Amino acid sequence: MGRIGTVIALVLVVYSCYFPGSHTEITAAQEAVITTALSGFDTAGIQSVIQYIDNRYGVWGARYATNSNIINYQNYLTGLFTSYGYTDITLQQVQCNDPGYTSAPGPLYMNNIIVVKDGAGPPVVVIAHWDSVPNCPAIDDNFSGCAGVLEIARLAYSLNFENRLVFILFGFEEESLLGSSLYADTMSERPKSVINLEMIGFTSPKENPYPGTDLLMGFPTTGDFVGVFATDFSETLGLNFIYAVDTFVPDLKYYFMITDQNFGNNPLLSLLMRSDHTSFWEKKVPALLVTDTAELRDGAVYHQTSDNYLSFDPVFHERITRAAFAALCIEAGIQP
Ligand SMILES: [Zn+2]
Secondary structure, three states, rough: OOHHHHHHHHHHHHHHHOOOOOOOOOOOHHHHHHHHOOOOOHHHHHHHHHHHHHHHHHOOOOOOOOOOOHHHHHHHHHHHHHHOOOOOOEEEEEEEOOOOOOOOOOOEEEEEEEEEEEEOOEEEEEEEEOEEEEEEEOOHHHHHHHHHHHHHHHHHHHEEEEEEEEEEEEOOOOOOOHHHHHHHHOOOOOEEEEEEEOOOOOOEOOEEOOOOOOOOOOOOOOOOOOEEEEEHHHHHHHHHHHHHHHHHHHOOOEEEEEOOOOOOHHOOOHHHOOOOOHHHHHHOEEEEEEEEEEEEEEOOOOOOOOOOOOOOOHHHHHHHHHHHHHHHHHOOOEEO
């Protein structure tokens, strides 16, 4: 386990003694394939995609459904998946009847973008939402997650896995998780596991305590870690993510928590239940929230016009994306 990981994990073992799980073992050959794949990480490419989206804000506007230019963003995103080689790309229309971020009447419409890489076993799914609130470039919340999904999909395209892979960019996360709820309610196959990349690009010298986090021993006070949140029925997935960090991205600091199903007594409840992984937790599908907890950080740009590339941390973002890719490989049974 990583430096900071060890300290907190010790605490968590105490905290989560109900769930004595362990991570999935991988072979040396699998580890070598992951390492080789990560050596192809396209840092310049993914940063130019993020900068392009930041630049488009001034031309196309926000990724909110009242904006008719939203189709340009959708076409750009599906175009990227196509450029990586993917052909199984579908759009699932989501309807929002009672929008909360605009006085404009519903219904509003937006699409979930669903990309499949075929494989035998139940799907391992990596998700992020591509919508934003109005009047916000939304680079951390949540184009950072979208960029993570894109680069992971690009790296995974030429590799082989036991399990099917599904990459989803959800619409209407900001509107009561409508996109992921619709998907979870209508999915033809129950996923093996889901990794949610929700704000993975913002760091700060100071992490402010969240009501109750003082109860959580070891909750970091420096805003340079990634929060990794699992439920008890998602424990193996969580341990695989932490194992991936320690093995492939040891410079990434993390805070790992396994919370039992009784969310009621968890001080981070509202933080934990506010993104698309929740739609899968509600179906008891193993799912993981991976987030920078941006709202808790000094200088937070959350839902503000300052949530742009200037406040973005590309090194931090790359480390999380690398870790999520490695975790996906472990979860989906990468074939040497
Ligand atoms: Zn978000």
